[in-house]
Amino acid sequence: MNLALFRAFPNEHLFSLLLRLYKLSGYGDFITFQKNLGIQDRFLHATKVFSSTTEKLITHLEDRDETIKAHSVIPLWQMSVGQIIDVEDISLQLFNHMNEQQLFGFDTSWHSCKKCRQDDLVTYGTSYWHAKHQLPSVFECYKHHCTLDKGVEPIKNLFTEILPHQVVAWSPVLSRISGDLKCWQSFVWKIDVVSHDQPSIVADIKHRLIKLLGLNIQSLPKRKAICELHNPHFESALGPVLIKYIFRDYTRSTQRGKTNILSSMFANIHKAQGVRNPIYWVALAYWQRTKLGLN
Numbered sequence: 001m002n003l004a005l006f007r008a009f010p011n012e013h014l015f016s017l018l019l020r021l022y023k024l025s026g027y028g029d030f031i032t033f034q035k036n037l038g039i040q041d042r043f044l045h046a047t048k049v050f051s052s053t054t055e056k057l058i059t060h061l062e063d064r065d066e067t068i069k070a071h072s073v074i075p076l077w078q079m080s081v082g083q084i085i086d087v088e089d090i091s092l093q094l095f096n097h098m099n100e101q102q103l104f105g106f107d108t109s110w111h112s113c114k115k116c117r118q119d120d121l122v123t124y125g126t127s128y129w130h131a132k133h134q135l136p137s138v139f140e141c142y143k144h145h146c147t148l149d150k151g152v153e154p155i156k157n158l159f160t161e162i163l164p165h166q167v168v169a170w171s172p173v174l175s176r177i178s179g180d181l182k183c184w185q186s187f188v189w190k191i192d193v194v195s196h197d198q199p200s201i202v203a204d205i206k207h208r209l210i211k212l213l214g215l216n217i218q219s220l221p222k223r224k225a226i227c228e229l230h231n232p233h234f235e236s237a238l239g240p241v242l243i244k245y246i247f248r249d250y251t252r253s254t255q256r257g258k259t260n261i262l263s264s265m266f267a268n269i270h271k272a273q274g275v276r277n278p279i280y281w282v283a284l285a286y287w288q289r290t291k292l293g294l295n
């Protein structure tokens with residue numbers, strides 16, 4: 001099957017396209033349909049960015065660069081990868097280890113906008129999952145600016161074959177939207193735009209931050225000390241509402257006390273430096289946005 005013959009709808013997420021094509025295909029089950037495309041994926045999560053499935057789908061479609069930009073959230077991940085990733089010869093599977101998502105306060109299930117669902121049903125005869133609704137921590141529709149919805153029964157996996165109009169009950173992803181959260185979201189959107197238009201700037205932010213914070217050193221104890229020095233400033237710059245919204249562990253105390261975000265990024269012996277969802281880097285850049293010229 002040549003997927004290039006089929007058109008993805010505007011800003012349709014690649015996994016949504018895969019699901020719709022299966023529904024149109026007449027195949028009796030989703031995995032048999034996938035095997036036909038060289039895919040076998042039972043976990044089609046909104047937060048799964050780098051995978052052999054994504055890579056295969058991109059390969060099946062015509063314009064690699066355009067597909068990545070219009071039908072995935074990959075461009076934002078250039079921030080945590082620290083390099084431009086839409087070049088032809090890079091296999092997205094190399095970054096599989098970066099799909100870490102367990103520590104966030106915001107909902108990570110599939111999100112949808114009520115107005116988009118209504119408009120898409122009228123225009124296309126079906127609804128679909130938009131890529132930009134899945135940008136991490138974003139809570140408003142990029143088109144309508146209304147609050148995004150999540151399933152009352154969260155839709156974690158599109159392998160369950162659900163399109164937005166088939167979801168039985170929705171609830172807003174956020175019930176109280178503060179000025180701090182709005183300001184944060186504007187910044188995420190801004191970084192996302194830059195990641196499309198000037199990817200080298202976004203890919204460089206990580207390296208600039210490491211230098212700016214004096215963390216470009218080998219010694220783990222020294223890095224830890226620097227993190228402990230900076231962390232209170234980082235926390236107070238973001239404010240309690242925002243920091244709890246972004247990082248789940250801030251809302252609960254563990255036996256080791258409160259999570260030190262900077263230490264977990266730069267001085268954790270169990271994890272290689274930089275192996276993180278871009279939200280960590282967006283949060284640091286948000287704190288240092290004046291010095292980075294990102295205001």
Ligand SMILES: [Zn+2]
Nearest residue numbers: 113116141144
């Ligand atoms: Zn919308």
